[in-house]
Amino acid sequence: MKKIKPRIPEGGAIEDQPEMTMEQYSEIMKKQLGKEYIRFAKNVIEKVSPNPHSKVLEIGPGPGWAGIQLLLKRPDLELNGLEASADMIRVAQNNAKKEGLADGIKYTKAVGEEMKGVPDNSYDLVISRDSLHHWINPEKVFLQIKRVLKENGKVYIHDHRRDLNLFGRLIVNIIGPLAAGKMVKYWKSSIAAAYTKEEIEEILKKIDCKDWNVQTELMDLTILKK
Numbered sequence: 001m002k003k004i005k006p007r008i009p010e011g012g013a014i015e016d017q018p019e020m021t022m023e024q025y026s027e028i029m030k031k032q033l034g035k036e037y038i039r040f041a042k043n044v045i046e047k048v049s050p051n052p053h054s055k056v057l058e059i060g061p062g063p064g065w066a067g068i069q070l071l072l073k074r075p076d077l078e079l080n081g082l083e084a085s086a087d088m089i090r091v092a093q094n095n096a097k098k099e100g101l102a103d104g105i106k107y108t109k110a111v112g113e114e115m116k117g118v119p120d121n122s123y124d125l126v127i128s129r130d131s132l133h134h135w136i137n138p139e140k141v142f143l144q145i146k147r148v149l150k151e152n153g154k155v156y157i158h159d160h161r162r163d164l165n166l167f168g169r170l171i172v173n174i175i176g177p178l179a180a181g182k183m184v185k186y187w188k189s190s191i192a193a194a195y196t197k198e199e200i201e202e203i204l205k206k207i208d209c210k211d212w213n214v215q216t217e218l219m220d221l222t223i224l225k226k
């Protein structure tokens with residue numbers, strides 16, 4: 001069996017840095033990952049089919065582009081973003097306003113591990129994109145998701161996977177610098193902090209999330225509850 005390197009955690013909130021404000025981060029992400037955000041929104045709609053007027057919670061929205069794309073496609077949804085970084089919330093609020101969605105999206109500063117103030121059984125769908133590898137304690141976040149989801153609630157959590165095969169590693173190392181420029185170092189550190197399908201399945205088994213599934217693609221993994 002292939003030996004997989006241990007995780008190198010990235011840990012916690014992403015905040016303004018001396019070399020880059022979160023406004024700059026947001027613009028780079030929009031330019032480089034614009035199509036990925038659209039793909040994420042399309043996948044949420046196709047794979048978990050949110051019911052009309054669903055109440056959706058996004059964990060770690062960062063600059064907000066993923067949730068914004070979802071609301072542009074499905075304006076009937078109500079979206080709340082739970083984000084650990086005040087700097088990201090400032091940027092996401094501004095982005096939502098510029099897209100004409102200021103009334104449809106509300107952001108709250110909190111971590112997924114605690115979800116302070118979020119009532120039990122209050123959401124129809126929980127989504128997240130590329131935030132899982134930052135969570136200090138994914139088990140606690142999954143338990144919170146279970147708590148705040150309504151009966152028959154849905155989950156769509158998408159992230160990198162650490163156990164890339166040779167083709168995946170070639171993409172990061174050869175196409176990465178061409179496609180992502182100086183951001184490739186963040187891509188690589190995100191992959192090193194990411195989980196494998198087996199690691200996630202072990203956590204889900206421990207906390208009895210029987211109807212949650214983990215699916216993998218070449219570069220990514222997705223946790224689904226339909």
Ligand SMILES: C[S@@+](CC[C@H](N)C(=O)[O-])C[C@H]1O[C@@H](n2cnc3c(N)ncnc32)[C@H](O)[C@@H]1O
Pocket residue numbers: 011012013014015029059060061062063064065066082083084085088110111112113128129130131134135136
């Ligand atoms: C790599 S960014 C991804 C942002 C966005 N989802 C995207 O796809 O562009 C990860 C985000 O998760 C946030 N975050 C990290 N740990 C968190 C936690 N435990 N609870 C909530 N947000 C968290 C970070 O502050 C950051 O905004």
